[in-house]
Amino acid sequence: MENKQPKEKLDGKFAFFHATSVSGTAMMIAAILGSYFSIHLTDTVGLTATSVALLMTISTFWDAVNDPMMGLIADRTKTKWGRYRPYFVPAPIFLTIFAVMLWQNPGLGQNGNWWYFLIAYIGYQMTVTMYTMPQMSVLPAHVKSDALRNKVIGYGASATAIMFTVGSSYANSIKGFLGNLFGVSNGWVPLMLILGALSCVSFWGLFATSKEKYIEPLPDRPMSQDLKRILKHKELSPFIIVWIMASMGYGLMFATSVFYVMYYLARPDLIETYMLVVSMGALVSMVVLLPIFLRVFKTGQRALTVSVISSSICYALLFFFGNSNFIFLCVVTFIATALASMQNALVNVLVNDAIDYVQFTEGISANGVISSIKGFAQKMGNTVSNSLPLFLLGLVGYVAGAVGQQNEATLFVLNFMRFGAPIITGLIMLFCLRFNPVEKHYDDIQTMKSMIRDHSDDNHEA
Template sequence: MANKQPEEKMDRKFAFFHASSVNGTAMMIAAIIGSYFSVYLTDSVGLAATSVSALMFIATLWDAINDPMMGIIADRTNTKWGRYRPYFIFAPILLTFFGTMLWINPNLGSGNFWYYLTMYIGYGMTVTMYTMPQMSILPAHVKSDSIRNKIITFGAAGTALMFTIGSSFGQNLEKFFANLFGVQNGWVPLMILLGLLSCVSFWGLFAIGKEKYIEPTPDRPFRDDLKRILKHKELSPYILVWMMASLGYGLMFATSVYYVMYYLARPDLISTYMLAVSLGALVSMVVLMGIFLKVFKTAQHALTASVISSSICYVILFFFGKGNFTFLLVVTFIATALASMQNALVNVLVNDAIDYIQFTEGISANGVISSIKGFAQKFGNTVSNSLPLFFLGLVGYVAGAVGQQNETTLFVLNFMRFGAPVITGIIMLICLRFNPVEKHREDINTMKSMIRDHSEENHN
């Protein structure tokens, strides 16, 4: 009888660098851009809200489209450093460049639109360059579901922490760096520092990551892999879930500053409100997500509970949020703590889809599947970044006119902040009823155990 292989152990160095790469200072850059960049373009650069909406839509739509391209390229990369690891060398350098250039005003008049469109596209493509390989290397390095979920939880905690700092204290950090370096625009030195710190995390992931559980680089046309994946129509609900989770999470941060500044007409309370939102997200990722997974056993059940409970809070806030600021802060904190984990819990479905395709088709398509998730996520980002500004532009929003917005504008702000997440949650609940992996879970676990044992034998 063959000796039983030992249980897979947590690689703590890999877990740290995997969690602190995409979910470290790179995520803080994303938090600052998501929370303040639109306001910077309308209120500081002077672009019209509709122009910013168009800019966001074009850039993030292209960002979504190029995700599958990156996934296909990553799956067919063949270097002495591996398939996914080489991208961790160059991507953080580009992140530092584009993240910085977004906050520089070239004063080109009407040409500013094209400048910021170019830089935002560059930033989005850079995020794609490191996100697809980062998602792909997790199932290539780890086969255990429990260890994967722990690493995803670590990453979720990093996301929450970086979003807390970036969205709550972004303006304070900008002012600190402006005073420290004696410049008018503190966003520039802040982005340089965050970009350099991201280099440390990504280069650490390059050094530690191993690609143990993947097949050799395929010599078949990439179209074959894509066809073999897309023919599984039963996986299509995953795409909608990924879109809706991203959309709901993005709206949480993209609309909060506008909500406080114009709906409440209290720009002095922006930092306080954003702190409540960010702390809620931190508690969600660091504390409640683990509790929900333990209580509800699976990511799908935890996600269902999160959607239902947070939607109740959002409905209360939609109707009664404006009456009392303390009440608004408390219920917003609770709603965010219940909702934020959704954007991390759906990452479990990426690994489920990868395992499902390996089980049904016998191929490793980590990059392609991760890119499909990336496409769905970026499409959600496209909507969350552009739709609020699009609607505001239609209903007569006036930049800087605190306390002077019309009633339709105020309704749109309230609905985008608290009504839209309820709709995205309902769509997720409907889609989750058609999860195809559950019926094959036992057979998939057997397959993964056999793959891991075979890999261990080859390495011994």
């Protein structure tokens, strides 16, 4: 008689805390920073656009570089709680501290303020690395089934969309309400403290509910050997490029929207309305369309392809006709965002594909290293989306606060970075997806995964 393994069931508590940790209030903090932080630095603190671009480039580049370090460290961490779980305890505390620091106006002059925010932003980004790499790594360690992994990724995508909707659309209103409630002039501070406290609940819940079951025992070989064995697989390069492009496209969506409405349309009074349209489009994308696309198109790669093609058509319309009518702008922006936002979640499927591929070809569990490579690629995309618009604006003569008085070159840059650049990143993704190495080994990888046993009852690593 055939010996069938019991069907894997989804742990609801784990799924909830996994989805609400990185993608919960920590994501809302990221959404607020992505949408409003650059304008805070230029319009409130008084830094120049080019100096902010330099700050973003340095800090985000370092953030990308330290991701592989964190992945290697996480894969070799030895504690009685496991490799990845211990990092979920201190990370939200540091997150709260740095999030509060970023919304100050220290009054140290141009140079002093620049160094203050460089240090604070690097600290924030290193904290994000501290929890993101282990969070991505613990999913394939806790869940073996592709279908269940995709469900958890889908839950996280939904949480991301909700947090981005609230953070991008209502942050200013919430900030003002909390400022009045607590009698403080800077409402960002109580908002960051509340979000940080809630992030502690979700990360500590993930620590309590996660198990590292499907990873090999910690090896004696040096950790640099794992990195070499992974990097020799040049066929994984398309994954890296896709991760960079997806991050750039998603980041530009939020990093340029406020600038677009304030200066390209010259309607700062419509910022909250437009950001609500963008955020609701992202919400529909993650909560409604993502599971439909995965069900209809069967694989993450096919769903990603359809998403890129359809959203690029909308972006082309917006590039040429977006400023003709605000209702037209909002309707087509909503459709484009609903079709495009899922891309940032769909590329997470490729992380699990890469982990399985390395385990199939090399026989090693390198969840942290693969997650860190994805993190490195994502941060490189963030570097571009955070700094390139400001760098270009600085070159063409952008003047902070000059609503309705920007030159033609500035207006072109704003329009291109908002709607033209995502078309280019999408076309690059489509090209790279043609070389996915997992496709031809799919059946063999599924057979390998069916033979992986549960290590949760093994002795704890010490």
